């Protein structure tokens with residue numbers, strides 16, 4: 001379990017994180033969403049023990065992360081702009097990581113390099129941006145680290161490589177109980193494979209939820225009232241948003257599907273239907289309740 005408690009971080013007079021508290025379950029895929037400058041990279045670097053927070057604490061499995069080599073050998077950070085030693089090849093990189101990660105899996109490294117069509121002996125500076133990202137991901141999943149901190153890892157990958165990397169992460173979660181934490185400004189990128197999503201806005205976590213809970217506990221209803229007027233039908237529902245088009249109301253409510261449906265049925269409207277919500281619509285509804293416009297916070 002990763003626990004961040006009231007984490008603050010500023011760079012000189014620039015605030016980056018303001019009292020961020022979050023819990024990330026071991027064995028889950030956690031998506032960290034936020035617009036440019038929201039503090040995602042700073043938060044990941046603090047979680048990985050690369051940066052020290054000004055105040056607050058970060059623990060992994062109840063141990064502090066910063067300057068703790070044992071915990072850090074269980075963490076791997078894939079930076080948004082990976083740095084490679086000058087003139088080094090993937091093979092050199094592998095030798096370097098073997099000195100840091102005691103469980104580095106050389107056979108896996110070799111087989112993944114082969115699967116991705118990358119030459120171990122070629123200088124990394126001659127690789128494209130996407131190929132460099134692939135090398136970083138291969139090192140991360142071969143390192144044997146339990147916690148993978150991934151900063152905009154899908155940026156620059158083509159759709160096939162993107163899917164291959166997602167499968168690698170999902171496989172490691174299932175097989176080794178690994179915990180990838182993936183920062184992205186693109187919600188749609190994370191929607192199909194994260195278990196939990198945290199929304200970071202201006203240095204603070206706005207909310208952090210299990211995706212299944214989010215999807216199960218918000219309903220979108222289309223409704224044409226009958227004899228009972230709409231305000232009366234909706235009175236006992238936890239309404240988050242209402243839009244009207246002619247007689248048709250589109251209403252977003254918090255609550256589980258069965259109870260919502262039972263209440264609507266009891267009111268005997270002319271027509272009603274419960275519609276699936278996209279994660280984007282859920283985010284918009286959730287953040288509006290908090291007084292924000294998610295359309296400006298997410299892509």
Ligand SMILES: Nc1ncnc2c1ncn2[C@@H]1O[C@H](COP(=O)(O)OP(=O)(O)OP(=O)(O)O)[C@@H](O)[C@H]1O
Nearest residue numbers: 011014015016034035036037038039040041042043
């Ligand atoms: N080394 C640094 N020196 C000064 N300010 C910094 C530094 N690193 C980050 N910041 C500032 O901290 C804030 C958060 O930056 P951060 O890189 O964590 O955001 P981000 O959410 O990762 O953004 P992006 O999506 O654009 O990568 C920004 O205001 C940024 O200017």
